[in-house]
Amino acid sequence: MVLTADVNLPTEEELTVPEVSLSSATLFAGSFHLGKYCEQANNEFMLCRAEEKDARKCINEGKAVTACTMEFFRKVKATCLKEFNQYATCIEKSSGDFSLRQCRTTQGVYDKCMLDKLNIERPAFGYFTEVRVHDSKRPKPIEEPKAVYPDTPPALPEDAERKPARGGSRFYWMTE
Secondary structure, rough: OOOOOOOOOHHHHHHOOOOOOOHHHHHHHHHHHHHHHHHHHHHHHHHHHHOOHHHHHHHHHHHHHHHHHHHHHHHHHOOHHHHHHHHHHHHHOOOOOOOOHHHHHHHHHHHHHHHHHHHOOOOOOOOHOOOOOOOOOOOOOOOOOOOOOOOOOOOOOOOHHHOOOOOOOOOHOOOO
């Protein structure tokens, strides 16, 4: 990517946030409840990315998603760690593709703990595919006018020399 002096890049301090260093099975086990818990922050980030079309303008929204994820896993650790670990271990060890089929009993125990202690219900099947309107506090970005290009060049004059095509016809079905 070529950059000019006009491009404003974020500093290292702006980009540095604590990472969510968890295994795939752990993230997969908490994904449904995490998605519901951090839905507002995630939707705000995705809306920003779609509207701004420049990830540099959405750094703060991205930091909010990471902070929400860290907060969620801290709450899970404080309240439902045993149930969560059983569920995550089952997902990790029961199949090679993180299939949930063999882990429905541990999932039920984990879901009950999340509902009882954190009041987060597991979303229904298809919850994340439903269309919802997101109400944002951010002002809508001002659209920059699109570049206007001149029309195509004028056609050749009628009396211009037209040499035959080098490879025969210019139409692919007549090239034999």
